[in-house]
Amino acid sequence: MKTHTPKSQENLQTIENLLKTFAIQPFQNDGEHHFSIKEIKPESQMPSLFDKEVIISLFDSDHDVTQMQNSFNTLEFKMNLLFDNKFDKFDDVYKEGTFIFVELKNSSELIKQYVLYHRGKIIDGSIQNDATTKSFIYNTIKPKSEKNNNRFVHSLYENVRKDDISCCVRYLSIKEISQVLASQTSSPYAMPVGFTVSIALDDLLIFSAFSEYPNSLFGDLKIKFKINPSAFVFCQVDPVMS
Template identity: 60%
Template structure:
């Protein structure tokens, strides 16, 4: 990616605006992942979270940005669905919280596993943590948390794409065998503070943050498939 693209992504997901004004300073460095990217959902992904050239002073405002590509499968083509309603019938495909897409993870510090960070059921862990997270933290950033009412309002905080019945029909129209597949692609933003092991990192000095790495797997079973409120979606389309 070009630096401008990375910088724009940082600004769109940050809580406080980044600035270089003499008192504050930030710089950008791209670090290549150690595992193969893109990766299948059953493969482990290993990426660096910090670098020795940078002091991490706002880990609570840091995030993972993940682009997912998947095939949604259907067992019929909705031929009997009335044409007048196909644009206004909308399916949301995504996650309740972006952090729930991580199935399992391990955190490494300077090449060694941090004790107690081998988590084999991260999806459940993140679900429990998000039940106690303040509501104000769930709807103020893009692609992080899908609150029920925000999903029906097509809010940018929802983490997942919207598909109209017309979109689905056009994608699978010429396919001959069941299941019919429709490719989708969307972005998730996972605040590091939403991962339980990082929620207490702000209590420690920055010197502990050197050479942090996370190894994780994607959970394909964490997705939800609700229909958007028909009254609202019909009004929109």
């Protein structure tokens, strides 16, 4: 007995096979592809003051390609927080249970201005004299899903009160502040604190559409930037929600 198949059904496929023809198949690593992580030290003398320029090379001759979208600058620095009140009239119970946080809304806002150099020459159009404002605007439209995955980069308020690792923040109790300021006699009172910031390169506007940089093809690439000490904000941690 011979089965007759209508011509209209000869080329029919299952839905699964049809969808596969439109899907991008994931890359399978056959062992010939690999990546490595390398730390590049700044060319500028470190430690440096806030008003000094910092130069960092984004080029590495040991790597064929630099993945800009996965690269970041890590800055560790000390700064003085200035207070006009020593909180000496507050109850001890209040001091122990009340915290403030000093933060950067987005770590890239710490960079005040920057310029890129390619093989020792300034890249036309790369000079940014108000990088803090542009970084703020650019990161405002970024989806939240991209702000929750990196350490010390983005400070969403709902994450700050949860002490999330993604926040670029330093927590201080009123008790701790009061103890440091107690012996000081003149206002403003200064409290030294340490801070760690990770600045994702693609959070900077000039690298927002940058993915991979072929080192051997394009050659030396450097960024020179200045820090903006006025980019920090502070607020009290919600004692009820936290």
